[in-house]
Amino acid sequence: MAMIRPFRALRPTPEKAALVASVPYDVCSTAEARVLAKGNPDSFLHVVRPEIDLPEGTDVHDDAVYAKARENFEAFQARGTLVREETPCVYLYRQIMAGHAQTGIVATFSVDEYDHDKILKHEKTRPDKEADRTRHVTTLGAQAGPVFLTFPPNPRVRELMREVCEGEPLFDFNAVDGVQHTVWRVEDPQPLVDAFGEIPLLYVADGHHRSASASNVRRQRREDGKLTPDDPANFFLAVAFPSDAVQILPYNRLITDLGGRTPEAFLRELRGVLPCEKVDSAEAARGEVRMYLAGSWYRIPLEPNADDPVSRLDVQVLAERILSPMLGIENQRTDERISFVGGIRGTKALSDAVDAGEAMLAFSLPAVTPAELLAVADASRTMPPKSTWFEPKLRSGLLVYTL
Numbered sequence: 001m002a003m004i005r006p007f008r009a010l011r012p013t014p015e016k017a018a019l020v021a022s023v024p025y026d027v028c029s030t031a032e033a034r035v036l037a038k039g040n041p042d043s044f045l046h047v048v049r050p051e052i053d054l055p056e057g058t059d060v061h062d063d064a065v066y067a068k069a070r071e072n073f074e075a076f077q078a079r080g081t082l083v084r085e086e087t088p089c090v091y092l093y094r095q096i097m098a099g100h101a102q103t104g105i106v107a108t109f110s111v112d113e114y115d116h117d118k119i120l121k122h123e124k125t126r127p128d129k130e131a132d133r134t135r136h137v138t139t140l141g142a143q144a145g146p147v148f149l150t151f152p153p154n155p156r157v158r159e160l161m162r163e164v165c166e167g168e169p170l171f172d173f174n175a176v177d178g179v180q181h182t183v184w185r186v187e188d189p190q191p192l193v194d195a196f197g198e199i200p201l202l203y204v205a206d207g208h209h210r211s212a213s214a215s216n217v218r219r220q221r222r223e224d225g226k227l228t229p230d231d232p233a234n235f236f237l238a239v240a241f242p243s244d245a246v247q248i249l250p251y252n253r254l255i256t257d258l259g260g261r262t263p264e265a266f267l268r269e270l271r272g273v274l275p276c277e278k279v280d281s282a283e284a285a286r287g288e289v290r291m292y293l294a295g296s297w298y299r300i301p302l303e304p305n306a307d308d309p310v311s312r313l314d315v316q317v318l319a320e321r322i323l324s325p326m327l328g329i330e331n332q333r334t335d336e337r338i339s340f341v342g343g344i345r346g347t348k349a350l351s352d353a354v355d356a357g358e359a360m361l362a363f364s365l366p367a368v369t370p371a372e373l374l375a376v377a378d379a380s381r382t383m384p385p386k387s388t389w390f391e392p393k394l395r396s397g398l399l400v401y402t403l
Helices: 014-020 030-037 063-078 111-115 127-140 155-165 190-196 208-223 263-271 314-327 348-355 370-378
Strands: 010-012 082-084 090-097 100-110 147-151 171-174 180-186 202-206 235-242 251-255 277-279 288-293 296-301 338-342 361-364
Touching (some): 100 111, 100 147, 100 155, 147 370, 155 180, 202 208, 202 370, 251 314, 251 348, 263 314
Antiparallel strands (some): 171 180, 251 338
């Protein structure tokens, strides 16, 4: 059964929370991070994107970048921007974006459960990204950004969460993007810890590289003979949301090469194998994709080739019916002809990219549902890369777990 554990967080003072809270390291480029953190020495981007404090052009994997992360993290503590919680706590974290509200439990979660598939995954990880996050955690001596977990709804857990949310929050602010972030400290965490123990499985929704890095850090400590039963590395920081509260947006595709074909020739060939009708709307429904080509949107209904959790995904059917056989894109992870656009940017970002000549073709996809995500993980399968875009994003720096 699932385990959560209270922890003594490093956190900003309430008056500093809005200044400290930053977007995750992996949703902005170095240039974007520089802009977001400009004029704000308390932005946690100085810790999760420390290259912004080094000369432009510095390799993000340079030794100096990790050293700067540690230096900035220590400075945050020295000047009182981050303070240590007096006792181990569990927290609730609510986000409201454009009318959608989701509330999760912030705690530390078992690396044992992750390693033994009691916390299930649905994506593969890249070794280079794992190595980067592992080194960041090791150098910092802390997990700076939480993993996003989800779990099947539980009535007792839901009721205890509701009671906590009736109290006064620790933090409550609106970020510059309009998302409201509210954090409550659970003064008596034991009932919630006990109730959470009834949940059979947890699922990684977002943060596969962060959770893998936690496992790597613990393994390194074990191999070095430094791991003890009460070592903080036996746990990792996460926020766990009920699956019926999670919002998943589409993850769309841009294609830069039609295999030497003109747009007209590609459309003719596509219509020879799949129905394809011109439409006004770019928003795809389940069982179809929308394609933008040469200034027009098209609707393409897609039927899966097989009845299993992965094959039923529209993103997988697109790969099997169009990307692989017609465009020769066999590996979406490595093929430079394909790029990915998170649903938060909307479908206009797709048509704009094609109209500007940055891509030849765009596909708008329906969002994967939480139920589909859980079904894939339950079957020990993985989704195609870049299948899910979660919004709103968890802010980094509000609650930090030190090792």
